[in-house]
Amino acid sequence: MRIRTLTGSLATVLVMSFPLLSGGQAVAAPSGVPEQSLAARVLTYDASGSAEFRSAVDRGAAVWNESVDAVELRPAASGQRADIRVLADNGWPRALPAGLGGGTVYIGRQAVTQGYDTIRISAHELGHILGLPDRKPGPCSSLMSGSSAGTACTNRYPNAAERAEVERNFAGARSGTGGAERTGSAGQAGPVPRAVPVMD
Template identity: 75%
Template sequence: MHVPTLTGAAAVLALALPLSGGQAAAAPSGDAVRAPAPRVVTYDAGGAAEFKAAVDRGAAIWNESVDSVELRPAAAGQRANIRVLADNGWPRALPTALGSGTVYIGRQAVDQGYDTVRISAHELGHILGLPDRKPGPCSSLMSGSSAGVACRNPYPNAAERSEVEANFGGALTGQAPAVRPDRVIVD
């Protein structure tokens, strides 16, 4: 009687099947697909005055919400992609490119009762390529002031998160958002 001899991959599979309860187990591979590292976008909240903590929280909310971009405070002496300033006007953003520009945290909206963290996250959303979506519900971060003074939601909804993921993952798909440089977006 002839007994076949198993070699190579067949021998490994024959040994692995009984050990794994009849199911083949894949070995880890050095060729495993890894998610691309997020694009790091730095910000300088040194000019945000009394709103610095709100800006830091708004950036942290985006970091908790998306994987393709990470907002980090700029290191000392480093030129930041985003400059955040406080002034007495209405909140606004001036994107210069995707992930770059200037954000103004306007005291006028704060004096009227709008939430500073929501304002910060909203204006950072413009720098991340999102437009205003007015009028809109409180569940939409990009609805901005149209959601009303009582709205305290600083979190982007699923569609907004998805859009930012696509904006910063666009290098993989060949798509990029339509960012209009030097156009002021006033909430």
């Protein structure tokens, strides 16, 4: 990162100096143009254990990719250790975060049997891994209102406040890759907190 910045700065100085050396006028670069845009932090997920919910998990990840810029969820490559594991079971949906951007999600069949939307469940549980808490009771317009919005609610997208919170959570952690070292909400590396189940 520092080498790229120095190289970019050196190139700018040379371009600005050349017209002066050859008798021309130097023109300042336009202000407000970032030197380089930051890449999204990539988090990988393994949905191989999500059984019949595999497409719902992929769609829930796509919802977040369409909604925020600071983080991107991608399926893990074969043999790659994933940041997020997604499993199906017969219980209630839940997330076990293991630091920001990592943990295990369960797509529980109990909620699906009761009529809750599988993609909303997936996006909601992934929201916990991205650092969002439950917001219950809440309206259907809030993804993190979860089951409190009722079975008729099929909204799969985070609202503006939820999107902004995820952007803030990952703003300081935009490294371009997931990995074993987790970062806190301020982006500083630190110990991985104990997994705390989030029951929905």
